[in-house]
Amino acid sequence: MTQVLVADDEALARVRLRGLLEVVLPGAGIIEACDGREALLLLQDQPVDVVFLDIRMPGIDGIEVVRHLAALGVEAPRVIFTTAYDHFAIQAFEVGAVGYLVKPVRLEQLTATMERIKHGWPRVPLPPEGARRRWIVSRSSGELRMVAVRMVFYFEAQDKYVRAIHAQGQLLLNEPLVVLEKEFADRFVRVHRRFLVARDRIHRLVHEPSGDRFIELVGHPARIPVSRRLAPALRRKILAPD
Amino acid sequence: MAELVALVLTLVQSEWLGAFWVGWGWISLYVQWITLTGAGLLCGLRRWAPPLPQSAALLLSYILLLVTAIGIGWGVEVLWPLPAEPLQGFLWRSTLAAAIIDLLVLRHLYVLGRWRNQVQAEAEVRLEALESRLRPHFLFNTLNSIIALVRVAPDAAEQALLDLSDLFRAVLQKPSSRSTLGQELDWARRYLALEQIRLGDRLEVVWETQALPADAEVPRLLLQPIVENAVYHGVEGMASGGRIEIKGQLSGGHVELVISNPRSGERRTGRGHGLGLNILKSRLSLAFPDTLDPVRVEVGDDGQFRIRLHLPYVTGRERVAGS
Numbered sequence: 001m002t003q004v005l006v007a008d009d010e011a012l013a014r015v016r017l018r019g020l021l022e023v024v025l026p027g028a029g030i031i032e033a034c035d036g037r038e039a040l041l042l043l044q045d046q047p048v049d050v051v052f053l054d055i056r057m058p059g060i061d062g063i064e065v066v067r068h069l070a071a072l073g074v075e076a077p078r079v080i081f082t083t084a085y086d087h088f089a090i091q092a093f094e095v096g097a098v099g100y101l102v103k104p105v106r107l108e109q110l111t112a113t114m115e116r117i118k119h120g121w122p123r124v125p126l127p128p129e130g131a132r133r134r135w136i137v138s139r140s141s142g143e144l145r146m147v148a149v150r151m152v153f154y155f156e157a158q159d160k161y162v163r164a165i166h167a168q169g170q171l172l173l174n175e176p177l178v179v180l181e182k183e184f185a186d187r188f189v190r191v192h193r194r195f196l197v198a199r200d201r202i203h204r205l206v207h208e209p210s211g212d213r214f215i216e217l218v219g220h221p222a223r224i225p226v227s228r229r230l231a232p233a234l235r236r237k238i239l240a241p242d
Numbered sequence: 243m244a245e246l247v248a249l250v251l252t253l254v255q256s257e258w259l260g261a262f263w264v265g266w267g268w269i270s271l272y273v274q275w276i277t278l279t280g281a282g283l284l285c286g287l288r289r290w291a292p293p294l295p296q297s298a299a300l301l302l303s304y305i306l307l308l309v310t311a312i313g314i315g316w317g318v319e320v321l322w323p324l325p326a327e328p329l330q331g332f333l334w335r336s337t338l339a340a341a342i343i344d345l346l347v348l349r350h351l352y353v354l355g356r357w358r359n360q361v362q363a364e365a366e367v368r369l370e371a372l373e374s375r376l377r378p379h380f381l382f383n384t385l386n387s388i389i390a391l392v393r394v395a396p397d398a399a400e401q402a403l404l405d406l407s408d409l410f411r412a413v414l415q416k417p418s419s420r421s422t423l424g425q426e427l428d429w430a431r432r433y434l435a436l437e438q439i440r441l442g443d444r445l446e447v448v449w450e451t452q453a454l455p456a457d458a459e460v461p462r463l464l465l466q467p468i469v470e471n472a473v474y475h476g477v478e479g480m481a482s483g484g485r486i487e488i489k490g491q492l493s494g495g496h497v498e499l500v501i502s503n504p505r506s507g508e509r510r511t512g513r514g515h516g517l518g519l520n521i522l523k524s525r526l527s528l529a530f531p532d533t534l535d536p537v538r539v540e541v542g543d544d545g546q547f548r549i550r551l552h553l554p555y556v557t558g559r560e561r562v563a564g565s
Binding site: 104 | 378382383387390394439444480506
């Protein structure tokens with residue numbers, strides 16, 4: 001039996017798509033999520049074959065959901081984005097070659113899409129160019145915790161985990177620091193083999209008489225070690241203006 | 243313009259043709275000195291001038307021009323004694339003439355500048371009329387909701403289509419025309435009723451507008467874009483939803499209206515709040531040129547975003563009678 005997830009923040013939009021799906025896929029199991037966070041929770045709890053993701057949802061939006069699936073190590077279902085009017089997103093899809101449906105969805109369009117899925121559809125859609133995550137999501141003991149990227153002070157690599165330190169505490173991530181560094185290069189700067197620091201949270205660079213260098217943050221007491229090798233470049237990049 | 247002034251001065255005082263040419267030459271030289279020095283000083287100093295209110299800038303320019311005229315007049319009298327005969331009280335007469343002419347020139351520039359600003363503001367308002375009314379995002383999502391309603395709740399679908407057609411009629415009407423507060427509140431209500439269908443429990447709306455005069459004259463489609471922004475930038479982006487409050491009262495001959503909404507804290511793509519607010523401000527200052535600060539924007543510590551409107555209570559009949 002086919003399992004389908006419909007994620008949309010508007011109840012009536014879910015009702016509409018469910019009605020169409022019952023015609024196109026009689027007997028399919030249909031579950032619903034009212035935002036990206038709930039969609040992620042459901043997707044890691046149960047196997048889903050096809051997911052319809054509304055692009056514009058509060059919190060984690062549809063495009064970001066796909067990005068998080070890989071980070072959370074969940075096997076990605078076949079994804080079809082839905083959108084009422086979002087021509088930028090549509091352009092992104094044309095480049096990335098993944099599926100989308102424009103709301104209000106017509107029965108014929110949905111039928112055609114499901115036909116194409118039957119004849120092979122990429123399991124993991126490419127995230128559109130420039131689709132950067134705005135949230136950091138972590139799974140711990142069956143719970144999904146999330147924090148906005150802009151609330152993170154720094155990332156610290158420890159053994160096989162990465163800790164994201166934010167105002168309310170920390171999240172444990174399963175991603176290598178290099179991936180985070182690449183994705184968030186405009187917000188975070190590498191100061192040490194094990195540390196990435198938010199540029200706008202840096203207060204100053206302290207040079208101890210012992211020769212050790214630290215970064216002090218705005219709004220957080222932590223002192224972050226700076227590696228000898230990276231210090232000159234860091235001073236030039238970040239601290240030169242003042 | 244300086245040459246014209248010189249010509250006028252010469253015409254007034256010359257008696258025969260030969261004296262006219264000689265006189266014009268001398269007076270031109272003198273007037274051009276004053277004009278070029280004054281203009282040069284103004285342009286040079288402008289670079290260092292702090293941003294000033296328009297009236298202060300005008301007054302300062304005027305004083306500067308007068309000082310220039312006096313300075314050059316004095317210089318001419320002292321350093322270069324002209325044939326004594328026609329120059330009784332030269333400095334005084336020259337200063338007075340400069341005072342009058344400078345006043346006329348500055349007044350001319352002021353009116354020109356104001357006219358230019360006005361034309362620009364009107365053009366912007368017209369542009370806004372074309373692009374800001376009812377986001378396509380709203381239209382297609384609403385149509386999608388109504389299609390879903392057709393089967394499960396035909397009556398609600400009918401009501402929604404009626405509201406939508408009223409809104410579109412309002413949007414398609416001539417943008418520059420005026421409307422009444424009662425009409426505006428009605429359109430805002432219809433708009434929010436449609437959003438309620440889409441967003442369900444996530445949208446809570448509180449109205450406290452009973453004390454407002456329905457016949458107050460306001461620019462057309464004043465409120466709908468404000469409540470649309472309140473949904474788009476506020477409630478819609480919040481998973482747990484939020485409340486929009488529309489409260490108003492009549493006090494001291496003014497309509498006071500406050501529209502508040504929570505902010506989702508995320509920058510959403512598309513047209514920002516900022517541009518919409520600037521358009522709102524320029525529309526209202528065009529409609530009520532004598533009112534100071536018709537729009538005020540506040541972001542509270544509680545994360546609430548408030549737009550305060552402070553508009554004179556004028557009815558259409560009063561305006562016609564008054565003009």
